[in-house]
Amino acid sequence: ATAATAATAYINQVGYRTSDPKEFALTEGSGDIEIVDAAGQTVLKVTPKAASYWNPGAVNVQLVDISELKTPGTYSIKQGDQVLRSDLKIADKVFEDVTKASLKWYYYQRASMALEETYAGLWKRDAGHMNATVDLHKSTGASGTIQSSKGWYDAGDYGRYIVNSGITTFTLLSLYEHFPDYFKTLKWNIPAEGTLPDLLAEIKYNLDWMLTMQAADGMVYHKLSTLQFPGDVMPNKDTEKLYVIGKGTAATLDFAGVMAAAYRVFKPFDATYATQCLEAAKKAYAWALQNPKVAFYNPMDVATGSYSDGEFSDEFAFAGMELFISTGDASYKPTIDENKTSIVPAWPEMYGLALYEAATHATEVGADAEKAKSMLLGYANEFAYQASSGFGVVMANEDFVWGSNAVAGNQGVFLLHAYYITGEQKYYEAAKKVIDYLLGKNPLDMSFLTGFGTKSPMLPHHRPSTADKITEPIPGMLVGGPQPGGEDIGTKSWECKDYKTGVPATSYIDNRCSYATNEVAINWNAPLAYIAGALEALNAG
Ligand code: 9MR
Incomplete structure (x- = not known):
């Protein structure tokens, strides 16, 4: 038999709230998805849905709805014999x-x-x-x-x-x-x-x-x-x-x-x-x-x-x-x-x-x-x-500017205001998908928040995190994120080697040199903090 290449599942690596709608993205590949609990039991079977082509990532993905998964725990995602990942978390107050x-x-x-x-x-x-x-x-x-x-x-x-x-x-x-x-x-x-x-x-x-x-x-x-x-x-x-x-x-x-x-x-x-x-x-x-x-x-x-x-x-x-x-x-x-x-x-x-x-x-x-x-x-x-297509995120090509993660974040805050005005669930859901994107459901398959998620930035452009000689960056920092400008790419030794991929949503490097994709900033953390805080506060007793 020929071993098929495993598909990639892109999830919110920090986790999903028990009561929230939940979705992850999946590269092409066929077969149902099984969600397996810590005891090895399959607790959910889902058929992936095709989603439309996502321009900024130049990629086709499928979407997998796992909203029915409501029991707190850590789960594996399987397709056929292959375990795609084992870090899917469901918890009450994830954010x-x-x-x-x-x-x-x-x-x-x-x-x-x-x-x-x-x-x-x-x-x-x-x-x-x-x-x-x-x-x-x-x-x-x-x-x-x-x-x-x-x-x-x-x-x-x-x-x-x-x-x-x-x-x-x-x-x-x-x-x-x-x-x-x-x-x-x-x-x-x-x-x-x-x-x-x-x-x-x-x-x-x-x-x-x-x-x-x-x-x-x-x-x-x-x-x-x-x-x-x-x-x-x-x-x-x-x-x-x-x-x-x-x-x-x-x-x-x-x-x-x-x-x-x-x-x-x-x-x-x-x-x-x-x-x-x-x-x-x-x-x-x-x-x-x-x-x-x-x-x-x-x-x-x-x-x-x-x-x-x-x-x-x-x-x-x-x-x-x-x-x-x-x-x-x-x-x-x-x-x-x-x-x-x-x-x-x-x-x-x-x-x-x-x-x-x-x-x-x-x-x-x-x-x-x-x-x-x-x-x-x-x-x-x-x-x-x-937000109902592609990676489930609003971001279009022109949104991939310096600090693209703050563009995503502010779209999320915007959607929450639409939710406050109307009470309509679709706005809440779309805002929630923004935080999924920022915490791992993206084509780089990484959380953009230091200290959070299975894979997150280790070398942010942040002078204290560079000079302190401590391996872990200060936690809780959202990096600027992918964008195709490459303003920091150059010939001097401290400037970045070319990291551009020709694709807006993957033009990123986790390197100290990259002030154009891997810096942190107070105006980028604020919308993330707002969405995370609002999602918890809206659901608090
Ligand atoms: O966030 C700013 C971005 O919109 C601009 O395109 C960029 C270049 O002017 O500057 C960004 O802001 C930086 C600021 O000028 C100095 N501190 C770091 C900020 C984040 O890179």
């Missing part, structure tokens, strides 16, 4: 540890404090960037110094950037705002901040930094970083001079929206702090109205993250909507523009956040809430349809 770890990662990213062993374990480290008196770079239009400390390092580098802090901090604030009961008690071993729930303690660490970045006239500086990226050193060894760099309408409006939302979330815990946030938001918004077109680009002597954006109507809508919801003052309320097309949120595309808010505050927002709903559902219906 709780993912939620905790992806949120705890923000603690590991904290500037200006030592990470103590009681919290950080193996990854304890000295404090970095302790000099709180920071020079204003000439690009701020001012001179002198400000006091600025705390906040999260952006990514694999040690920059702190207001624009990217904007979408990140807002996503985490909205996670709390949407599920206060769940997050009031969920803990993941970080230092206490008064009596704040862990999620809010973590968020406050970054809000405190953001507040330092506002000038007296309301304007918000663009970023706090060295002039060039540091080498692969621990935070305390990055001793180049820090500067406060640039200013602009995007940073100021992103700040305004975040601070307005923070007002609502912190009010029950600390009214003084909440009011400070709201006043800061109002001042920022007022500055932006007077200065509606100040774009930031890196000055000649600066090479750190630019987060440049030249179009601000989306940031105006976001900030205005948050201020309107928080104050009830109609002068802040933006008009919903039905011609907007880039409505899946991303750091330069904040319009979708205004839509989320409008659609879920129908009473306050009035007629525009219906417009927002129909815009969201128009896309969400398309997404839910796409």
Whole structure:
């Protein structure tokens, strides 16, 4: 007899919730699938269904529905005589540890404090960037110094950037705002901040930094970083001079929206702090109205993250909507523009956040809430349809950009909002398929979250994980993911060898060199944390 090549089964390697619909992908190959329990008993037989060709992976797969598998345990997947894999897990709260770890990662990213062993374990480290008196770079239009400390390092580098802090901090604030009961008690071993729930303690660490970045006239500086990226050193060894760099309408409006939302979330815990946030938001918004077109680009002597954006109507809508919801003052309320097309949120595309808010505050927002709903559902219906084919994920070729995993994540958050608005299960299911994709049901057959899954990134582009000499990367980090740009491929020794496959969804390398596919970033972890947290909170007793 000739031995047939075994098919590959692509599963969510972290597992499936007992009560959720469940599906995995399978390469071509014929025959029914058997699910076998730890005692060797076949507990389920399924005939794979053909699925349509998935462009980004240039591949045909079949889909296997195992929703009927509801008994917690670890199972094998068999086809004929062949065991395709033995790491299929079913459990009640599969995404709780993912939620905790992806949120705890923000603690590991904290500037200006030592990470103590009681919290950080193996990854304890000295404090970095302790000099709180920071020079204003000439690009701020001012001179002198400000006091600025705390906040999260952006990514694999040690920059702190207001624009990217904007979408990140807002996503985490909205996670709390949407599920206060769940997050009031969920803990993941970080230092206490008064009596704040862990999620809010973590968020406050970054809000405190953001507040330092506002000038007296309301304007918000663009970023706090060295002039060039540091080498692969621990935070305390990055001793180049820090500067406060640039200013602009995007940073100021992103700040305004975040601070307005923070007002609502912190009010029950600390009214003084909440009011400070709201006043800061109002001042920022007022500055932006007077200065509606100040774009930031890196000055000649600066090479750190630019987060440049030249179009601000989306940031105006976001900030205005948050201020309107928080104050009830109609002068802040933006008009919903039905011609907007880039409505899946991303750091330069904040319009979708205004839509989320409008659609879920129908009473306050009035007629525009219906417009927002129909815009969201128009896309969400398309997404839910796409999620029923291929790898079960929404991602199309053009979604494979730098940080593609955050595009997937934000599509999932988007679908969850469609679920909140309608209560329709198909949106929940499609959002759940996003987390399946991120945790292993993808053509690379890997989980993109460090420390989670059978195979996950070991060599992320993340300076602390490189310099600490500990084999395991810090857990709970979502890498940027595959994309065909190859911006990091080059001739210098520290740049990557060519890893492009000609296929968007497999152009990826698990290597320190790859800042374009294997870096981590605060704005990429946030949507994953949101989906994982929401899926658990929605199902909590
Ligand atoms: O996430 C950013 C991505 O959208 C851009 O295409 C890319 C190049 O400008 O930069 C990414 O952001 C990086 C930032 O500039 C600096 N810190 C690391 C970020 C993730 O790679």
